[in-house]
Amino acid sequence: MSSNVVLFLATFLASAVEAVEALTIVLAVGVVRGWRSTLVGVGAASLVLAAVVAGLGPALQHIPIGTLRFVIGALLLAFGLQWLRKAILRASGYKPLHDEAEAFSRERKEAGAALPARSAQMDWYAFTVAFKGVLLEGLEVAFIVVTFGATQGRLGLAAAAAVAAGATVVVAGLVVRGPLERVPENTLKFIVGVLLSSFGIFWGGEGAGAEWPGGDVAILAIIGFVGLVSFSLTRTLRRRRLAFQPGTAQG
Amino acid sequence: MNYIRSFGRFWWNFVVGDDWRVAAELAVAFALTWLLEHEGISAWWLLPPAVALILAESVRREARSSG
Numbered sequence: 001m002s003s004n005v006v007l008f009l010a011t012f013l014a015s016a017v018e019a020v021e022a023l024t025i026v027l028a029v030g031v032v033r034g035w036r037s038t039l040v041g042v043g044a045a046s047l048v049l050a051a052v053v054a055g056l057g058p059a060l061q062h063i064p065i066g067t068l069r070f071v072i073g074a075l076l077l078a079f080g081l082q083w084l085r086k087a088i089l090r091a092s093g094y095k096p097l098h099d100e101a102e103a104f105s106r107e108r109k110e111a112g113a114a115l116p117a118r119s120a121q122m123d124w125y126a127f128t129v130a131f132k133g134v135l136l137e138g139l140e141v142a143f144i145v146v147t148f149g150a151t152q153g154r155l156g157l158a159a160a161a162a163v164a165a166g167a168t169v170v171v172a173g174l175v176v177r178g179p180l181e182r183v184p185e186n187t188l189k190f191i192v193g194v195l196l197s198s199f200g201i202f203w204g205g206e207g208a209g210a211e212w213p214g215g216d217v218a219i220l221a222i223i224g225f226v227g228l229v230s231f232s233l234t235r236t237l238r239r240r241r242l243a244f245q246p247g248t249a250q251g
Numbered sequence: 252m253n254y255i256r257s258f259g260r261f262w263w264n265f266v267v268g269d270d271w272r273v274a275a276e277l278a279v280a281f282a283l284t285w286l287l288e289h290e291g292i293s294a295w296w297l298l299p300p301a302v303a304l305i306l307a308e309s310v311r312r313e314a315r316s317s318g
Contacts, residue, residue: 075266078277081277081309085309140265197306201302205284208294209285210293210297218295225303226302233306241314
């Protein structure tokens with residue numbers, strides 16, 4: 001598997017997870033408050049995100065590659081470990097699984113409780129919630145696209161992976177016409193956490209001056225190592241929890 | 252002022268999250284790698300086990316606190 005394929009896969013999966021969260025918010029607000037203002041909010045957030053990627057991408061290319069890899073590697077590792085940590089705790093039963101159906105009904109309830117807008121007017125509640133949801137989730141995607149793209153010199157490939165993930169999630173959302181609750185979000189977060197942390201170790205280490213044996217191929221060994229450690233931690237914690245709370249076994 | 256605070260909170264949550272010790276321990280691991288390489292000692296082997304230990308300690312702390 002070449003590093004381009006790994007890069008595409010990591011960006012695609014990370015973007016898909018964020019897109020599912022954004023879509024859940026947009027669907028809930030759109031269904032309750034109407035689609036016009038919600039879609040204007042989505043459009044406005046998308047423009048801001050495009051400006052962020054267009055502005056940051058070229059700017060990053062002027063920073064020396066060693067410094068860029070160090071800063072981006074450290075950031076990716078810190079960010080990836082957060083995902084991985086939560087995914088391990090969820091998979092072992094120490095944290096409840098993130099439930100998109102519950103998030104959808106909570107957003108729907110909140111949207112229904114807000115003051116209604118007059119039919120011809122802009123619904124600022126729908127606009128703001130859709131804008132904030134898409135912008136916040138999208139900023140994380142933009143960060144991953146810009147950092148992966150700039151560090152590997154493959155901004156176009158990373159952006160294409162993110163667009164493909166967004167399109168896949170939107171089409172799936174339109175087909176099921178509801179929250180994507182059947183998406184195994186924790187499994188995706190687990191995989192993405194492993195990939196982001198591994199790229200973080202690889203680039204951060206290179207930025208700090210380390211030379212990996214085997215060059216780029218080392219990334220595959222790091223992914224294997226981080227995956228194995230995470231899987232072992234999940235199993236150990238799950239066993240520990242079941243030993244303390246017999247009768248609460250979950251898949 | 253509110254925007255600056257929100258911006259700061261976004262980056263804090265993004266980078267540090269809910270366990271600041273992970274970020275601090277990662278900073279130490281990176282500093283050690285840089286230091287060893289600066290002294291001419293190959294240090295590629297340091298980060299992977301350091302990250303494994305940091306992750307294990309963090310999930311163990313959280314598991315212990317949530318019973």
